[in-house]
Amino acid sequence: MTTSTSHPHPHPHSHPHPHSSPAPTPGTGHAPSHHGELLQGVFLDTDGRPRAGLVTLPVDTPGTRADFTPRPGTPPDAVAVVPGGRTKAARAARFAVALCAERTGRPACGGTLRLAGGVPLGLGMGSSTSDVLASVRAVADAYGLRLDAGATARLAVRAERASDPLMLDARPVLFAQREGRVLEVLGAALPPLLVVGCLLGGGAAVDTLGLPAPAATGAELRAYARLREQLRRAVADGDAALLGRVATASARRAQHVLRHQEFEGLVALARRTGAVGVQISHSGSVAGVLHDPAVPGVEARADATRRALDARRISYTRTFTVGGDPNSPRGTASPRDGYSWTPKGCSLH
Template sequence: MTPAAPTAVPGAGGLPTGTGYAPCHHGEILQGVFLDDAGRRCAGLVTLPMAGPGSDAEFVRRPGTAPEVLTVVPAGRTKAARAAALAVTECARRAGQPPCGGELRLTGDIPVGLGMGSSTSDVIATVRAVADSYGLRLTPGTVARLAVRAELACDPLMLDGRPVLFAQREGRVLEVLGPALPPLVVVGCALGGGAPVDTLSLPVHEPGDSDVRACERLRTRLRRAIATGDVRLLGQVATASARRGQRALGHPEFDALTLIARRVGAAGVQIAHSGAVAGVLFDPAAPGLRHRVRSCLRALDAHGIPATRTFTTFTTTKGILHGPAHRGVDRPTGPDTPRRPARLPAL
C-alpha cells in the first residue's frame, strides 16, 4: 500500500468523505477447480469483463463515534456494511487513528442475482470509498483480502482488467493468463427468465482427480487462446466450462443456446457460474458479423430467451456492428477505455 496525498474532501458538516467505484462482469469464461503453484487444489475462475454498469460508493466518516455505528443506504446491503467495518479498521490502523463510524451510500445499475458480481462490486466500491476518506489507496491484494472477509468469496473486479485465473475464496491470483483477452463481441442474454439463482440450494459436486485434470486442460487451452488471439479456441473453452457447470445449474435453455451459437457461426457461449446471465461469443473479424448478431438475436427471441445487451470487450459496440472491424485498433477493457454509455434493460 502506497499512501496517496490526502484526497478526502469535506462532506456534509465538514466531515471527511471518500468515494469509490467498481465495475461488474458478465459471468465466467472458465470456472472450476485448479492446482496452485504448490499443487494444492483451489476453486478458481476467469471472468468476462464488461464496461458500463457498476457500483458507486460514498463514505462519510464521523470521527469520535463508535466504529459499530455504521449506517448503509440503501439498507440491506449487509456485505457492503461488513466491508465498510473491515475497511475502517484497516485504514484507521494505517492512518494511526482510532476507528470510527460513518455513513455509506451506494448507487449503481448492476442487475442483482444474475451472476454479474453485483455484491463484489458493492464491496470493492465500499472499501475504496472508506480508504479514500482516509486519504489512502489500498493495493488490489489488500482490497481482495478485505472483500473475501466481507463476503467469503469475491470476483477479481479489483484488478486491472487483465485476464487472470482467480481463486475467489482466497482472494488471490493463481495465474495471469496474458495481457488481454482476444477481442470479442458478446450477445448477452438471461436464462431462466432472468430469475436470480439461489447458489446455496444448488447440488454440491465434490471434485475428483478427473475434474481437476479436465479443468487444467481447459486452463491450458485458454492460456493458448489468449496468447494467440484465437477467439474460436476461447469460445470452445467457455462452452466446455459452461457445459460442466450445468451439472449444478441445469439451465433448461442450455441446449438451445449452444444450438443457436452453432447455427449463427458464433465461437461459443459463456454462462455465469452463480447466476442466469449468459453470452454468445463472436469473433469481430468474422465475415458477416452484423448478420450473425442479428440472426442470433432473432433466434434467442424465437426460443423465449431474453436478450440483454450486445457489447464488446475492447471498443464501442457501434463501431463493430455498424462498420468494419479493425484489429489494429483493438484495445483491452480497462478503466480508461472509452465506452458509449449503455444500460442493461430491465428483465
C-alpha cells in the first residue's frame, strides 16, 4: 500500500527537555551521511504535480558532530563556524537560533559552531545536509529542544536549497529534496544488501546545485513512475534483485548528465561478479555494487568485485551491509570485515 504524507515525520511538534535551563547552554548534535541514491528523478505527488524526488541508500558512518557554544549578548546572526567555509551550516545555525528562541522565549544570540566528522565533501554523500542537520540539532540542544523531523527538514531546505532525508529514520522514503517533504513511505526497510563501495571519475567533486534539473516530460514521468512502482514492490517483497534493477536503471538515466566514463564498465563487472545491480550518487561520484547477501557465496562475490574494481582502476572505498529487519543488527548500514574508507588512489576529504 502506498503511504503519502506532507510531513517527513509523524510527530509535528518539538519536544523540550524536561529540565531546561533559562538560558542557552552549549549543545551537541549528530547526523549521519548516505551513500548516494537508489532512485532519483521526477515523480507526481498526491495532487498530480511533478516533484523532484529521491530515495537514498542510508549509511550510519561517516557522520558529522556539531558543537554550538552560545555567546549571550551577541547578535543572533553572529555565528562563527569552525572550520571556516561551512556557510550552509552557519546559515542553518542562524535559522535554528531564531526558531528555538521563538519557541522557548529565550534570548536569540550568536555563538561558535564547531564541526567534526569524516563525511567526504563533494562526492554525493550528503555532506552538506549532514553538516546542516548536526548544526540544527546542536542549536536545538543548546536551547533545550528536540526539533521534529518536519521542522528540521524545513530549516535544511532554507539553508541549502535542497536537502537529503537524513533527518528521518532508516525507512526507505521517496523524498522531495527541494521541498523537504516525504512523497511516499515505501515500506519498513530495504531488502538486505551487501554494498561494495567505490568512486567514479577519480572521486572528483560535483557541484550539486550546478547540475540541470531533471526533465518533467510525459515520457520521463511515465518512466520514473514505473521505477517507483518497481521499487515499492521490491521493498514490499524484500526483493534485492528487483531493487538492483531499479537502481541500475536510475543510475543509467543519470548518465545523461553525469557521463561517468567508467559506468558501463561498472555495470559489466557487477554482472560478472553476480551482483544484482549498481547504485550511484546522482549528484556526485560515489557508487556501489549491490549484492544479495541471501545468495550463497556473497563474501567470495564481494572479494571478486573488489579485485575487478582494482583491475579497472576504479577506487574502492569500503564494503558494508544495509537493509533487512530494522530490529536486527543487520538492519542498519555498517562496515564489514574491518573495511573502512580507503584513500588509495584519490582524496576523500
